Each structure stands twice: as structure tokens, then as C-alpha cells.
Amino acid sequence: MLNFEILASDGKARTGILKGTHGQTETPCFMPVATAGAIKGVRWEEVKSSGYSMVLSNIYHLYLRPGTELIENVGGIHKFVGWDGLILTDSGGFQVFSLGDLMKLTEEGVYFRSHIDGSKHFFSPELVIEYEEKIGVDIGMVLDECTPYPATREYAKHSLERTYRWAKRSIEARTSDKTAIFGIVQGGTFDDLRILSAKLTSDLPFDGVAIGGLSVGEPKEDMYRITSLIAPLLPYEKPRYLMGVGKPEDIIVAVEHGVDMFDCVMPTRNARNGTLFTWNGKLNIKSAKYKSDERPVDENCDCYTCRNFSRAYLRHLFASKEINALILNSIHNLHFYAQLMEKTREAIKNKQFKEFKKEFFSKYKTDEESFYYLT
Amino acid sequence: MLNFEILASDGKARTGILKGTHGQTETPCFMPVATAGAIKGVRWEEVKSSGYSMVLSNIYHLYLRPGTELIENVGGIHKFVGWDGLILTDSGGFQVFSLGDLMKLTEEGVYFRSHIDGSKHFFSPELVIEYEEKIGVDIGMVLDECTPYPATREYAKHSLERTYRWAKRSIEARTSDKTAIFGIVQGGTFDDLRILSAKLTSDLPFDGVAIGGLSVGEPKEDMYRITSLIAPLLPYEKPRYLMGVGKPEDIIVAVEHGVDMFDCVMPTRNARNGTLFTWNGKLNIKSAKYKSDERPVDENCDCYTCRNFSRAYLRHLFASKEINALILNSIHNLHFYAQLMEKTREAIKNKQFKEFKKEFFSKYKTDEESFYYLT
Numbered sequence: 001m002l003n004f005e006i007l008a009s010d011g012k013a014r015t016g017i018l019k020g021t022h023g024q025t026e027t028p029c030f031m032p033v034a035t036a037g038a039i040k041g042v043r044w045e046e047v048k049s050s051g052y053s054m055v056l057s058n059i060y061h062l063y064l065r066p067g068t069e070l071i072e073n074v075g076g077i078h079k080f081v082g083w084d085g086l087i088l089t090d091s092g093g094f095q096v097f098s099l100g101d102l103m104k105l106t107e108e109g110v111y112f113r114s115h116i117d118g119s120k121h122f123f124s125p126e127l128v129i130e131y132e133e134k135i136g137v138d139i140g141m142v143l144d145e146c147t148p149y150p151a152t153r154e155y156a157k158h159s160l161e162r163t164y165r166w167a168k169r170s171i172e173a174r175t176s177d178k179t180a181i182f183g184i185v186q187g188g189t190f191d192d193l194r195i196l197s198a199k200l201t202s203d204l205p206f207d208g209v210a211i212g213g214l215s216v217g218e219p220k221e222d223m224y225r226i227t228s229l230i231a232p233l234l235p236y237e238k239p240r241y242l243m244g245v246g247k248p249e250d251i252i253v254a255v256e257h258g259v260d261m262f263d264c265v266m267p268t269r270n271a272r273n274g275t276l277f278t279w280n281g282k283l284n285i286k287s288a289k290y291k292s293d294e295r296p297v298d299e300n301c302d303c304y305t306c307r308n309f310s311r312a313y314l315r316h317l318f319a320s321k322e323i324n325a326l327i328l329n330s331i332h333n334l335h336f337y338a339q340l341m342e343k344t345r346e347a348i349k350n351k352q353f354k355e356f357k358k359e360f361f362s363k364y365k366t367d368e369e370s371f372y373y374l375t
Numbered sequence: 376m377l378n379f380e381i382l383a384s385d386g387k388a389r390t391g392i393l394k395g396t397h398g399q400t401e402t403p404c405f406m407p408v409a410t411a412g413a414i415k416g417v418r419w420e421e422v423k424s425s426g427y428s429m430v431l432s433n434i435y436h437l438y439l440r441p442g443t444e445l446i447e448n449v450g451g452i453h454k455f456v457g458w459d460g461l462i463l464t465d466s467g468g469f470q471v472f473s474l475g476d477l478m479k480l481t482e483e484g485v486y487f488r489s490h491i492d493g494s495k496h497f498f499s500p501e502l503v504i505e506y507e508e509k510i511g512v513d514i515g516m517v518l519d520e521c522t523p524y525p526a527t528r529e530y531a532k533h534s535l536e537r538t539y540r541w542a543k544r545s546i547e548a549r550t551s552d553k554t555a556i557f558g559i560v561q562g563g564t565f566d567d568l569r570i571l572s573a574k575l576t577s578d579l580p581f582d583g584v585a586i587g588g589l590s591v592g593e594p595k596e597d598m599y600r601i602t603s604l605i606a607p608l609l610p611y612e613k614p615r616y617l618m619g620v621g622k623p624e625d626i627i628v629a630v631e632h633g634v635d636m637f638d639c640v641m642p643t644r645n646a647r648n649g650t651l652f653t654w655n656g657k658l659n660i661k662s663a664k665y666k667s668d669e670r671p672v673d674e675n676c677d678c679y680t681c682r683n684f685s686r687a688y689l690r691h692l693f694a695s696k697e698i699n700a701l702i703l704n705s706i707h708n709l710h711f712y713a714q715l716m717e718k719t720r721e722a723i724k725n726k727q728f729k730e731f732k733k734e735f736f737s738k739y740k741t742d743e744e745s746f747y748y749l750t
């Protein structure tokens with residue numbers, strides 16, 4: 001059960017409401033990553049109060065540990081992890097195809113060995129749908145063949161074709177509308193293949209369509225070019241999801257081209273490295289210049305961390321390798337991403353997305369300058 | 376400024392209120408350990424809502440990192456760490472005397488090298504008082520010479536004598552009554568030396584007296600024997616603090632002999648090892664038997680963890696090496712210790728301490744049986 005309503009748009013950017021079995025979220029939205037069923041260092045209540053109502057988990061990880069059957073037996077994924085909002089699960093195709101020699105691909109599905117204990121397993125498009133329905137996720141991603149970077153044209157073509165055949169099998173395998181299913185566009189960095197994949201996937205009765213196989217090591221130019229090319233080709237009335245992206249600047253650029261959903265480990269992973277997001281760019285809390293800095297990370301942020309602690313204290317915790325450094329940094333970064341999405345939606349509603357984008361880039365110091373080619 | 380009022384007693388056990396510069400705590404109390412200025416994995420608001428109003432930190436650690444001068448410059452320890460309740464700091468004598476070859480003891484004080492970067496430092500009784508007053512702790516411990524275990528009688532005698540001379544210098548060094556100062560009883564495992572040290576320390580104008588040099592590797596019988604011998608000899612009207620103790624069973628036995636204050640890393644350290652405290656004893660969340668266990672850790676516990684998560688989920692988080700395992704386990708264990716102290720105080724108020732103790736030991740599976748010799 002999935003309902004997507006676009007409430008306003010500004011150029012290609014749009015804002016709306018996505019309703020699933022466990023609640024709803026405004027779009028464009030960012031999904032914090034709970035790979036193993038937990039947002040590292042952050043509580044659900046904080047995830048919620050920051051403004052999130054959908055998180056991402058991963059079937060590959062949950063299947064291996066604790067097991068999808070166990071999750072089903074204890075009442076489903078929401079009850080098991082203690083989150084009553086929306087949950088989207090990636091199929092884990094990306095993880096399985098990263099296993100290299102531990103993985104063997106056939107037309108039927110993929111044989112692989114667990115990265116945890118080497119045990120043998122098999123995933124097929126049908127099994128992934130079955131697992132997603134059984135644990136009761138709100139949105140499940142199909143099993144796709146994630147094209148690595150670099151890949152030859154021939155390889156990319158074969159893998160998008162297999163992804164399409166699997167997509168059709170995934171749709172056939174559905175038994176419940178409680179779990180919505182998204183298809184995935186592949187095609188590597190080849191524009192014509194991407195267009196072909198977008199067309200094939202869009203024509204299937206999916207609840208939403210994702211752009212996969214980006215943010216896998218390709219140059220940023222490729223990522224931006226393909227996003228801007230493909231997002232507008234996807235069904236207007238369905239949610240569009242750019243998988244694994246990304247940096248704040250990437251999100252803003254993708255929203256401009258009509259993307260509605262994002263996920264990335266960056267806010268929590270960077271937090272664990274001492275990198276904090278602010279409207280001026282990234283702040284490295286390890287730096288000696290924050291030694292006696294009594295200001296919060298961001299004076300305009302109202303997260304738990306900024307309301308209670310100074311940069312000096314956060315730097316001290318990080319230097320002392322205290323767990324609380326990771327916790328407090330993660331809370332702030334997730335809050336920043338939530339604010340970023342909130343302001344993005346606000347700008348679209350007010351038909352001021354261009355101004356918002358301009359203001360963002362005038363303050364935010366990005367890692368690269370390459371994105372300008374698209375702006 | 377310290378005020379201690381005994382409100383009720385039952386046998387030698389007593390319950391009262393200890394008031395310091397930053398609030399008050401009921402006694403007997405347990406102090407969660409915030410060595411570097413943070414309770415690992417737990418928030419101050421949770422520490423408070425669990426029932427704690429005093430925590431312990433460590434001058435040695437704070438002096439080395441971030442530096443007592445820095446803490447003073449940013450407004451003192453309470454402001455720096457974001458805790459507005461009582462703070463007691465250990466001098467760090469125990470840590471310095473554990474440095475072995477990196478430490479050189481003189482009558483004036485102790486030269487040592489930082490365990491962090493090898494840099495050279497010097498602590499004297501006077502300097503420790505100065506640091507404690509400057510960062511503004513509520514209760515500071517004197518610098519003592521912590522007698523290791525095992526030690527010869529001669530060694531133990533010399534070190535208690537030096538501790539006494541340093542105690543007198545510590546009192547002379549005081550410049551403010553905002554920071555209360557506790558003396559420390561030493562004397563190793565020698566009863567007569569312990570009695571001598573207790574008498575010498577009790578006669579000095581300290582705000583409270585601690586029993587140090589226990590829980591340093593000696594047999595449990597020694598710890599119990601000395602606690603039961605010494606606690607009742609300490610000034611009745613002053614708070615008595617058993618340093619570094621301990622297990623729930625140890626605390627109950629010590630309370631019976633008139634101890635008022637405790638600290639130990641056990642609740643948080645055990646949490647990080649997957650060991651959870653319950654009224655039936657310790658629970659190893661790693662055990663396969665909790666795989667599908669939908670019950671909370673303790674059905675009678677109203678901590679955040681028990682209110683929201685199952686044993687199955689906690690086991691999964693631990694197995695998946697998720698930070699949240701450490702966080703949720705620590706919250707529960709600290710809550711258990713707070714409840715243990717709450718029920719202890721309640722029993723004393725109701726003149727039912729013996730019954731409470733009996734009931735506790737009838738349910739709680741301890742690690743050893745040795746404590747029975749005292750019961």
C-alpha cells in the first residue's frame with residue numbers, strides 16, 4: 001500500500017506526501033540508514049523528533065543476521081527494532097555483488113557466501129520479495145544486478161537486461177500490497193542504456209522507481225549527468241529514489257531534477273570520523289582550533305548536541321575516544337540532514353527552489369567544484 | 376560546602392542526604408563513572424532520571440586531557456561536561472601509582488609520564504587540591520599513595536604514613552569551601568594498620584572519609600573484613616565512601632556496615648561486554664537462548680531499554696557489533712544500580728534492611744559465595 005501525492009512543484013523539483021503501511025513522509029526525503037536495524041548511536045525518538053518518518057534497512061544483512069524468519073516470528077521488523085514509522089529495505093543486491101569470488105550469478109538468482117561466517121546462501125528476485133513481505137517492510141527494493149564502475153558497455157547492457165527480467169519476476173512474486181515494491185534503473189554510465197532501462201522499468205507496475213548503480217565510484221560528472229537525464233524520464237506520478245546519495249550538495253542538485261528520495265551512510269559515518277555538517281560546510285571537530293571553543297557546532301541548530309554541548313567538549317570526547325563523541329556527532333549530523341530536507345521542501349512549496357539552491361551554494365563549502373557544471 | 380544529614384539508620388546501615396555546591400543526593404548512593412567527563416553511552420538526562428545526582432570523574436584524566444586549565448577557562452567542570460548535579464573527582468592517585476616505571480614517588484609528590492603521550496608531569500597533594508578547586512568539583516579526593524596488593528606490612532605502613540602526611544598538607548592547601556575534601560584510609564590488608572589509618576584520617580578536619588586501596592586484586596574475604604572493620608570506626612556524622620566498589624552484593628554488604636557512597640565502572644563496563652544486571656543476577660545477552668526472546672531484559676525494570684526493546688533485539692545488536700548495543704545495555708545497567716540503591720535506602724528507612732538483604736541474596740545469583748562469611 002503506497003500512496004504518493006505531489007503537492008507542489010518548482011521547475012522539475014517537486015514536494016509531496018508518501019503514505020505507506022506504517023505512516024507517511026513528506027518528500028523530498030532523506031532516509032537514515034539502519035543497515036542492521038539500528039541507526040548507529042541515535043535513538044528512534046530522536047530520529048523521529050528530527051523530522052524523519054522513514055528509515056532504510058537491508059534485506060541482505062537482516063537475512064544473515066538475525067534472520068528474516070526470526071524477525072517474522074517475533075512480530076515483524078517494526079516491532080523487532082522498535083520503530084513504528086516507514087521502513088524501506090534495499091535488497092542487498094549491492095552488497096551481494098560486492099562479494100566478488102564469494103558470489104556466483106545465474107539467471108535464476110545469485111549464490112553467495114555470508115561475509116560473516118562463510119555459509120552458503122541463495123537469493124532470487126522471488127525470495128527477496130518473499131523476505132520483504134514476511135518481515136513486513138513498507139517499501140522493498142527488487143533484487144537487481146548492480147553494475148559496478150567501471151564496466152564495459154556490453155556488461156552494462158547485459159546486467160540491465162537481467163535486472164529487467166528479474167524486475168518482471170519480482171512483480172509476479174508479490175503476494176501482498178502491504179509491502180510496496182520499487183524497480184531499479186541500471187545501465188552504468190552509458191546514457192542510451194540508462195534511457196532504455198528507465199523506459200523498461202517505468203513501464204512495469206512498480207510503486208516507485210529508483211536510480212541504482214550510481215555513487216559506486218564513478219566520476220561525479222557521470223552521476224550528475226545521469227541523474228539529470230534519467231530522473232525526469234521516470235513516471236511523474238511515482239516516487240523517484242536516488243539510491244546511496246549522498247552529500248548535501250548532491251541531494252540539492254538531484255532534487256532540482258525531480259528526485260524524491262535519498263539515503264546515505266554519510267551523516268552517521270562522517271560523525272564517527274569527527275566530521276560535522278553545518279550550513280557553511282563540513283567542520284572537523286578534531287581540529288585544534290576548537291580546543292576552547294565554547295560555541296555549539298552550529299549556533300542555529302536546535303539538536304540535542306547543539307543545545308547542550310560545546311565544540312570544546314565534543315573535541316575532547318573525540319580525542320578521548322569516548323563513545324559519546326560518536327553519539328553526539330551522529331545526532332547533530334542526522335538533524336542537519338533533516339533540516340536540509342525540510343528547507344528544501346519549504347523552498348519548493350514557496351516556488352523559491354532556485355533561490356534556496358543559490359543561497360545554499362553561496363555558503364556551503366563543498367568538497368569539489370564539479371557540480372557547478374550542472375547548475 | 377558539604378552538609379551531611381543522617382535521616383534514619385537500621386543497625387549500622389544509615390540513610391541520609393548529602394548536600395554539596397551543586398545539589399544533593401540521598402545516601403547510600405552509587406556514583407556512575409565519568410572518567411573523562413562523560414558516562415559512556417548514557418546521557419546526563421538519563422543519569423538524572425534514573426535517580427542519580429552525583430557522578431564521579433578523575434583529576435588525573437582531566438588534567439591530562441583536556442587539561443584542568445582549559446576546563447577552568449571554559450567555566451568549570453559542570454558547564455564543560457553539561458552536568459549540573461554533584462561531581463566528585465578522584466585524585467587519580469590510583470592511576471598514577473599504576474604507571475609503574477613511568478612514575479617516581481618523592482615526599483614532595485609524584486613525578487609521572489602521561490599514558491597518552493609520555494609527557495612529564497608532577498602531582499603534589501597541594502596541586503591536586505588546586506586543580507579540584509579550580510575546575511569546581513563538589514567533592515575532591517586527596518592525593519594518596521594507593522597501596523597495591525600484595526604489599527609487605529612495612530610497605531603498607533610507609534604508604535599509609537605518607538598518605539597521612541599528604542592528607543595534612545591537602546587540608547592546609549584548601550582555599551575554598553565550595554569544594555569539599557575527603558581523606559582516604561590506606562593500610563593494605565593489615566587490620567592494625569587499617570585501624571591506625573582510620574584513626575589518623577578521622578581526626579583530620581575532612582568533609583568525609585573514604586576507604587581506599589580495596590578492590591585492587593585482594594581476595595574478597597580481605598575486602599569484606601576490612602570494610603566491616605573500618606567503616607564503623609569512621610566519624611559517624613561524616614559521609615563514608617568505599618572507593619571502587621563494586622558488585623551489587625558488595626554494595627549491600629558494605630551498606631550493612633555503614634558505608635554511604637560507592638563508585639564502580641562495572642555497570643557500564645559490563646554493559647559493553649554484554650552482561651546485564653537483573654534482580655536474579657547477571658544475564659549474558661550474548662547467549663543463544665535469548666535469540667527469539669521477546670521479553671525485556673527485566674520485566675520489572677522501567678528503563679528506556681526495557682520499555683522499548685526485547686532481549687532478542689539486544690542480542691542481535693550485540694552480535695552485529697552495533698554501538699546501540701553498548702548504549703542500551705549501559706542504560707539498563709545504570710538504571711539497575713540506581714534501583715538497587717533506591718531499594719537499599721527504602722529498606723533502611725523502613726528498618727527492614729536485614730529482610731531486604733535476605734531477599735536480595737535469595738534471588739540474586741552472585742559470582743562467588745565468599746561474601747556469606749560476613750552475612
Ligand SMILES: [Zn+2]
Pocket residue numbers: 297298301302303304305306307331332333335
Ligand atoms: Zn546540532
Ligand SMILES: [Zn+2]
Pocket residue numbers: 672673676677678679680681682706707708710
Ligand atoms: Zn532496564
